[in-house]
Amino acid sequence: MKDDLQISERELLAMTKSLEEMHSDLFPRVQHLLVGVCEVTAGQAARVAAVSRIEHSRRNFLRGGLVTAGAIGGGLALAGCGGSTTSNAPSPAIANGSDLKMARLAASLEVLAVNTYSSALNAARAGKPLEGLIPTALTQFATTARRQHQDHCDAWNAMLQSAGQVAQRDPDPKLNGSVQTALGRVRDAADVAKLVLTLENVALQTYTNAASVLSSTIAREQALTIAPVEAQHAAILNFVLGQYPVADTFVPVSLARIPSD
Amino acid sequence: MSLDDPRLVELSEAAQEESPERRRLLARSLAVAVAGAVGVSVAALFANAAVTTALADSIADVAILQTAASLENLAIAVYSNALTLAPSINGTDNPFVAKFLAMTLKQHADHLQAFNSAAQSLGGQPQTDLDHTMYSTVVTPALGSLKRPADVIDLVLMVEHITAQTYAKFAAAVGEVAALKPLASIAPVEAQHAAVLRAMQALLGGGAPQLITLPPDLTALPAAAGDVGFRQNSFYPTSGARSASEGTVASVPPRASGTTS
Numbered sequence: 001m002k003d004d005l006q007i008s009e010r011e012l013l014a015m016t017k018s019l020e021e022m023h024s025d026l027f028p029r030v031q032h033l034l035v036g037v038c039e040v041t042a043g044q045a046a047r048v049a050a051v052s053r054i055e056h057s058r059r060n061f062l063r064g065g066l067v068t069a070g071a072i073g074g075g076l077a078l079a080g081c082g083g084s085t086t087s088n089a090p091s092p093a094i095a096n097g098s099d100l101k102m103a104r105l106a107a108s109l110e111v112l113a114v115n116t117y118s119s120a121l122n123a124a125r126a127g128k129p130l131e132g133l134i135p136t137a138l139t140q141f142a143t144t145a146r147r148q149h150q151d152h153c154d155a156w157n158a159m160l161q162s163a164g165q166v167a168q169r170d171p172d173p174k175l176n177g178s179v180q181t182a183l184g185r186v187r188d189a190a191d192v193a194k195l196v197l198t199l200e201n202v203a204l205q206t207y208t209n210a211a212s213v214l215s216s217t218i219a220r221e222q223a224l225t226i227a228p229v230e231a232q233h234a235a236i237l238n239f240v241l242g243q244y245p246v247a248d249t250f251v252p253v254s255l256a257r258i259p260s261d
Numbered sequence: 262m263s264l265d266d267p268r269l270v271e272l273s274e275a276a277q278e279e280s281p282e283r284r285r286l287l288a289r290s291l292a293v294a295v296a297g298a299v300g301v302s303v304a305a306l307f308a309n310a311a312v313t314t315a316l317a318d319s320i321a322d323v324a325i326l327q328t329a330a331s332l333e334n335l336a337i338a339v340y341s342n343a344l345t346l347a348p349s350i351n352g353t354d355n356p357f358v359a360k361f362l363a364m365t366l367k368q369h370a371d372h373l374q375a376f377n378s379a380a381q382s383l384g385g386q387p388q389t390d391l392d393h394t395m396y397s398t399v400v401t402p403a404l405g406s407l408k409r410p411a412d413v414i415d416l417v418l419m420v421e422h423i424t425a426q427t428y429a430k431f432a433a434a435v436g437e438v439a440a441l442k443p444l445a446s447i448a449p450v451e452a453q454h455a456a457v458l459r460a461m462q463a464l465l466g467g468g469a470p471q472l473i474t475l476p477p478d479l480t481a482l483p484a485a486a487g488d489v490g491f492r493q494n495s496f497y498p499t500s501g502a503r504s505a506s507e508g509t510v511a512s513v514p515p516r517a518s519g520t521t522s
Contacts, residue, residue: 135479135480135482136482136483136484136487137479137482137483137484137485137486137487138479138487139484139487140484140485140486140487140488141487141488142487143488144487144488144491144492145488145491147495148491148495151495151496152495152496155496189479204449208445208446208449211432211441211445212438212441212442212445217433220432220433221433222496224429224432224433224445224448224497225429225496225497225498225499226496226497227429227445227448227449227497228425228429228448228449228451228452228453228497229452229491229494229495229496229497230449231449231450231452231453231456232452232453232455232456232490232491233491234453235453235456235457235490236456236457236460236487236488236490236491239457239460239475239477240477240479241476242475242476242477243475244360244364244475245453245456245457246364246365246368246450246453246454246457248450249367249368249371249372249450250371250375250443250446250447250450251445251446251447251449251450252446253446
């Protein structure tokens with residue numbers, strides 16, 4: 001029996017590497033889903049607690065006999081209470097139609113990013129136009145960034161499919177044409193970095209802007225935990241291009257894509 | 262009912278003893294009660310669950326924004342202290358490190374102002390103190406071991422990673438757009454700080470501090486430098502987020518001796 005299990009160190013290392021790759025690929029998505037489920041519950045609990053505190057105050061208030069104070073003028077009372085007209089609390093429910101449109105847009109941006117990184121990495125292979133022109137650090141960057149964009153795409157598509165919709169497999173049609181044109185003109189590492197930096201900034205700003213309009217907790221959390229990763233991609237690309245990596249104190253939204261574009 | 266009514270006096274006195282948010286709630290109740298004396302339906306007002314929820318959102322959001330501001334105060338304290346250390350310890354003999362520490366300090370000051378402005382726009386007080394819970398548990402233990410640039414980078418990286426996680430989590434929990442926007446647009450910036458610090462940490466650890474420069478020597482950068490700043494997660498984690506209540510104005514204890522802001 002012992003002999004049956006004997007493997008060489010080389011084989012063991014190969015198996016370990018394979019396991020690590022599987023873990024690296026699968027675990028982030030599983031972990032993200034689990035964390036999402038746990039945090040939705042915690043978030044709901046916090047909001048329920050806050051509402052409960054208000055309700056408690058209300059009961060005390062009513063016990064004071066003030067319920068007898070008035071009879072008409074609800075509109076004036078509402079104004080006096082100052083209830084927010086800009087409240088945008090996320091619902092714990094599954095993403096609604098509006099959220100699903102944003103999910104599809106997000107997935108299309110992620111498809112575009114994956115395709116663009118793939119094209120750049122292919123162009124850097126032996127016998128291709130960019131062979132020898134892409135530094136190893138940038139190749140490593142593009143490989144990891146592409147994998148993370150695929151994870152993001154899978155997450156948005158999982159949301160679409162859980163709502164009974166088909167997954168988004170095509171890139172954002174509004175940007176795809178200009179990206180393909182730009183890819184045809186890429187001549188060196190800086191051209192590649194500039195192109196994918198634009199895509200990273202569009203994605204980052206789209207998610208930052210979307211956080212204010214997404215209504216479901218799960219969709220909002222997904223956008224809010226993807227945006228920092230796109231921001232990190234952009235920071236490293238700025239550094240690669242010789243630009244200060246954290247130039248913006250606040251993420252702008254002027255490049256944000258919206259579903260109605 | 263007159264303004265001398267004992268019930269109103271009691272309510273007013275109670276308001277003086279409560280926390281700022283509770284005071285604001287009770288003050289609003291008082292205003293409504295006065296309105297009731299001229300014929301406003303208080304019962305109708307308080308039966309409005311939407312208003313109750315919106316008010317709970319506002320109160321909870323003020324606490325969240327104050328805690329965010331307390332984290333910015335902490336970050337400002339940490340960076341300010343780091344900049345007072347000798348260049349051989351804080352690494353500022355490297356021009357990029359010097360610029361990064363100074364720029365990041367300024368960005369945290371701008372973030373502080375944004376969070377406090379948002380808290381005030383929702384009726385809360387600005388937070389001028391730091392998060393003492395995090396300071397004593399995270400910062401203080403590290404202060405004694407700051408002996409070289411890598412130590413300083415480890416410390417500020419920890420602060421950046423925690424703040425990014427915290428803001429991403431808070432942004433998913435708030436109900437008011439006025440609270441969500443600064444949180445959503447600042448969390449990615451803190452994540453960018455963390456990515457750049459991780460890259461610096463790796464180059465220092467690899468004995469290549471000369472590669473921490475702008476523009477970088479792309480041909481000399483090791484492959485791992487390309488993704489070390491962000492490869493850990495496809496989705497930014499939030500498990501290291503601080504508690505929403507630990508930096509509220511009411512809950513911040515008197516400054517402990519030995520801490521600075």
